[in-house]
Amino acid sequence: MSQLLIKGGHVLDPAAGVDGILDVLVAGERVVAVGENLDGGDRVLEARGKLVLPGFIDMHVHLREPGFEYKEDVASGGRAAVRGGFTAICCMPNTQPVMDNRTVVEFVRGQAARAGWARVYPVGAISKGLKGEELAEIADMRSAGIVGLSDDGKPVASTELMRLALQYAAPFDLPVISHAEDPTLSQDGVMHRGRVSSLLGLKGVPAEAESVMVARDLLLAGLTGGSLHIAHVSTAQSVELIAFYRSRGVRVTCEVTPHHLLLSDQAVRDTWYDTCTKVNPPLRSPDHVDALRRALREGLIDAIVTDHAPHHQDEKLVEYDYAQFGMVGLETAVSLVAGELVGKGVLDWPQVVALMSTHPARILGVEGGRLEAGGLADFTVIDPGQKVTVDPKDFVSKSRNTPFAGWQLTGAPWGTVVGGQVMMWEGTLTAR
Amino acid sequence: MRLAARHILDLESMPVEDVRLILDTADSMQEILSREIKKVPTLRGKSVCTLFYEASTRTRTSFEMAAKYMSADTTSIATATSAIQKGETLLDTARTIEAMGVDMLIMRHPVSGSCHFLSRHVSASVINAGDGMHEHPTQGLLDLFTMEQHKGSIAGLKVAIIGDILHSRVARSNIWGLVKLGAEVRVAGPATLVPPELEHLGVKVYHRVEPAITGADVVNVLRLQLERQQRGLFPSAREYARYFGVNRARLGLAGTDVLLMHPGPMNRGVEIGSDIADAPFSAIRQQVTNGVAVRMAILYLLLGGAEA
Ligand SMILES: [Zn+2]
Numbered sequence: 166m167s168q169l170l171i172k173g174g175h176v177l178d179p180a181a182g183v184d185g186i187l188d189v190l191v192a193g194e195r196v197v198a199v200g201e202n203l204d205g206g207d208r209v210l211e212a213r214g215k216l217v218l219p220g221f222i223d224m225h226v227h228l229r230e231p232g233f234e235y236k237e238d239v240a241s242g243g244r245a246a247v248r249g250g251f252t253a254i255c256c257m258p259n260t261q262p263v264m265d266n267r268t269v270v271e272f273v274r275g276q277a278a279r280a281g282w283a284r285v286y287p288v289g290a291i292s293k294g295l296k297g298e299e300l301a302e303i304a305d306m307r308s309a310g311i312v313g314l315s316d317d318g319k320p321v322a323s324t325e326l327m328r329l330a331l332q333y334a335a336p337f338d339l340p341v342i343s344h345a346e347d348p349t350l351s352q353d354g355v356m357h358r359g360r361v362s363s364l365l366g367l368k369g370v371p372a373e374a375e376s377v378m379v380a381r382d383l384l385l386a387g388l389t390g391g392s393l394h395i396a397h398v399s400t401a402q403s404v405e406l407i408a409f410y411r412s413r414g415v416r417v418t419c420e421v422t423p424h425h426l427l428l429s430d431q432a433v434r435d436t437w438y439d440t441c442t443k444v445n446p447p448l449r450s451p452d453h454v455d456a457l458r459r460a461l462r463e464g465l466i467d468a469i470v471t472d473h474a475p476h477h478q479d480e481k482l483v484e485y486d487y488a489q490f491g492m493v494g495l496e497t498a499v500s501l502v503a504g505e506l507v508g509k510g511v512l513d514w515p516q517v518v519a520l521m522s523t524h525p526a527r528i529l530g531v532e533g534g535r536l537e538a539g540g541l542a543d544f545t546v547i548d549p550g551q552k553v554t555v556d557p558k559d560f561v562s563k564s565r566n567t568p569f570a571g572w573q574l575t576g577a578p579w580g581t582v583v584g585g586q587v588m589m590w591e592g593t594l595t596a597r
Numbered sequence: 598m599r600l601a602a603r604h605i606l607d608l609e610s611m612p613v614e615d616v617r618l619i620l621d622t623a624d625s626m627q628e629i630l631s632r633e634i635k636k637v638p639t640l641r642g643k644s645v646c647t648l649f650y651e652a653s654t655r656t657r658t659s660f661e662m663a664a665k666y667m668s669a670d671t672t673s674i675a676t677a678t679s680a681i682q683k684g685e686t687l688l689d690t691a692r693t694i695e696a697m698g699v700d701m702l703i704m705r706h707p708v709s710g711s712c713h714f715l716s717r718h719v720s721a722s723v724i725n726a727g728d729g730m731h732e733h734p735t736q737g738l739l740d741l742f743t744m745e746q747h748k749g750s751i752a753g754l755k756v757a758i759i760g761d762i763l764h765s766r767v768a769r770s771n772i773w774g775l776v777k778l779g780a781e782v783r784v785a786g787p788a789t790l791v792p793p794e795l796e797h798l799g800v801k802v803y804h805r806v807e808p809a810i811t812g813a814d815v816v817n818v819l820r821l822q823l824e825r826q827q828r829g830l831f832p833s834a835r836e837y838a839r840y841f842g843v844n845r846a847r848l849g850l851a852g853t854d855v856l857l858m859h860p861g862p863m864n865r866g867v868e869i870g871s872d873i874a875d876a877p878f879s880a881i882r883q884q885v886t887n888g889v890a891v892r893m894a895i896l897y898l899l900l901g902g903a904e905a
Contacts, residue, residue, distance in 0.1 A: 483687065
C-alpha cells in the first residue's frame with residue numbers, strides 16, 4: 166500500500182483534538198498517524214505555512230447531470246469542487262430526468278466514480294418528478310446511496326406531503342432538506358422585497374416567504390420526530406425560529422451560503438441589475454445579513470454551503486426577469502470564507518472546520534469530517550496568506566455566473582486530498 | 598455644455614446639472630416647435646431607432662417627431678413586426694440594429710433594468726423610454742418642464758402624485774426629479790399600491806387621497822393599470838374611482854391655482870374625473886407638446902452636442 170506523508174502543516178481539527186504543526190501519514194485511503202516528526206511515505210509533501218484540515222464537504226451543489234450538461238456535469242463539477250478545496254459534495258436532484266429513483270442515483274454515482282474527483286453524495290427527490298404530489302421511492306434510493314432528501318429548487322408546497330416525507334424518511338436516517346419558500350408569497354418575485362426592490366421596480370420576495378415555511382417545517386418536524394435540515398437560510402426570522410425549536414428538542418439543522426453572508430440586496434442596485442445577483446432565496450437586506458452573521462458566530466447555524474448553481478452565459482445575458490436564478494460557488498467559497506469571514510473576525514478557523522467539514526458529515530451521516538488516525542484521508546489544505554483576485558475566466562467549472570468577480574481576497578485552497586489521492590497541490594490540479 | 602452621461606437611463610443617477618441642462622435646452626426647442634417650418638438640420642446624418650417591446654403610440658410618436666424635427670433618420674421596430682416574435686434575444690436584436698449603423702437606441706421594455714442591461718452591451722446611446730416598473734426618465738423630465746412652465750420654480754412646490762405608485766415608472770422618475778430640484782413630494786394610493794420604503798427618500802406617504810392633495814400646488818394623477826385588479830391588489834375599478842380617484846371635489850382641497858397633470862392615456866371616470874381633465878387648470882395636453890420639446894433637447898444634447 167502506497168504511503169503519503171504531509172509534513173509540517175498546521176493540522177487543525179477541533180473535533181479530534183488536533184491543533185499544531187504536525188505531520189500526517191497516510192496509507193491507502195486512510196490516515197495512519199498524526200504527530201510530530203513522522204517518518205515514512207513513498208511520497209512526501211511539504212505543507213509548511215499551510216492549514217491542513219479535514220476535507221470540506223459542500224452539502225448543497227447542483228451538478229446538472231443528467232439533462233443540463235451544457236451548464237455543468239458530474240466531472241466538471243467534481244473538478245471544480247476539488248479546485249475549490251472540497252473533498253466531497255452533495256448533488257441536488259433537480260436534474261432531467263429528476264433524481265427520484267434508483268436508476269438516476271446509480272447513474273450519477275457511476276459518473277462520479279468514473280470522473281474520480283471529489284466524492285459525490287446524491288440527494289434524492291422527496292416527490293416523484295419534483296411535482297410535490299407523491300413520495301418518491303425513498304427506501305430504494307437510500308439503498309442506492311442517497312444521503313438526504315430534497316425537492317430543492319422548489320418548495321414542498323403541500324403541508325401534508327412534507328409531513329409524510331419527514332415521517333417516512335426518519336427510520337432511514339435521511340435528513341429532509343427543505344427549500345423553504347411559500348410560493349403564494351414569493352410569486353414571480355426576482356429579488357428581496359424591500360427598499361431596493363421598490364426603487365428598482367423589480368418584483369420582490371418578502372423575507373416571510375421563507376420564514377413562514379421554516380415555521381411550518383419546524384412544527385412538522387416536531388410532530389413527526391423527523392430530521393429536518395433547512396437549506397440556505399437567508400432571513401433573521403428563520404434563524405430565530407430554528408434556534409427556538411431546536412431548544413425545544415426538534416431535530417433541526419441549517420445551512421447558509423457565502424453570498425447570503427457577504428452580499429445584500431443593495432448589490433442589485435450597485436450593479437444596475439446584473440443578473441449574477443439573481444439567486445433564490447434572494448440576497449436580503451443588510452439587517453438580515455447582519456443577523457445571519459451573528460447567528461453564524463454564535464453557533465446557531467450548522468453548515469456553510471455554496472448552493473453552486475451553474476448557468477450558461479446565455480441564460481444570464483438577458484433581462485433581469487428572464488434570467489435564471491443561481492450563482493456558482495465551489496471555486497470561490499474557501500477564499501470568501503477565509504478573506505471575508507475569518508479575515509474580518511466573524512469566524513475563526515476551528516469554527517470553519519466545524520461548519521464546512523465536521524457538521525456536514527454528521528448531518529449527512531457520512532464518513533469524514535475528522536482528521537485522525539484510522540479516519541478517511543480526505544484533506545483540505547489552505548494557504549491562509551495567499552492573495553487572490555476572483556476571475557471567472559480561471560474557473561474550471563463550465564459556468565461563470567458569479568457576483569464576486571474582481572473581489573480581492575486573502576486565503577485560498579492550496580491542496581485537496583481525497584481518499585489518499587492528491588487531487589490538487591500547490592494550487593494546481595493533478596493531471597488525471 | 599454637454600451631458601455627463603452617454604445614455605439616459607434613469608433620473609436617480611442623473612446629476613442635477615444634467616437635469617437643469619435638459620430643461621433649459623428644451624426651452625429653446627419649444628421655440629422651434631412654434632415656428633411655421635418645424636425643421637432644423639442639426640442632426641442630419643444621425644440615425645435613431647425606436648425599439649418598443651410594449652405598445653405605446655404616444656411615447657414612440659413623440660420620440661419620432663422629435664427626431665424628424667431635428668432631421669435625424671428614424672427607424673422603428675415594434676414587437677409585432679420583427680424578429681423579436683421569433684424568439685431572438687434582446688441582445689441579438691440590439692446588436693443587429695447597431696450593426697446597421699444606428700447612433701441611438703430608444704427602448705421601451707416590460708422588464709425593469711433592461712435599458713441598463715442594453716447600455717452595457719452596445720456602443721450606441723441608449724434612451725430609456727420606460728422600463729418595466731422602474732423609470733420613465735423622459736416623462737419625468739417633461740413633467741418637470743411643465744411644472745416649471747406654470748410655476749416658475751420647482752423648489753418648494755408641493756407636488757402630490759396619486760395612484761398606483763408601486764407599479765409606476767412615471768412615479769419613480771417624477772419622485773427622483775422632484776426631490777433633486779427641491780420639491781415637497783407626497784404620494785397617495787391604496788396601501789397595496791404604495792411601497793412604504795419611499796419614505797427613505799423624504800417622500801410623504803399617504804394611503805388616503807385627501808390629505809395628500811390638501812394644499813398641493815401640483816396634482817399628478819397616474820394611470821391605473823386595470824389588470825392589477827386581477828392580482829387582487831384592489832377590489833374593483835368602481836371602488837377605486839370612489840375612494841382613490843381624483844375628482845372635482847377632492848381637487849378642491851388643493852391650492853387655488855392647482856396644476857393638474859396626467860401622463861396619459863387616461864381612464865376617464867376611474868383615476869381622473871372627466872370634467873377636470875379638460876378644465877383650464879389641466880396641463881394634460883400641454884404635457885404632450887412639451888414631451889416633444891424635451892425629447893428634442895435630449896437628442897440634441899446626446900447626438901449633436903459635440904458640434905454645437
Ligand atoms: Zn434551494
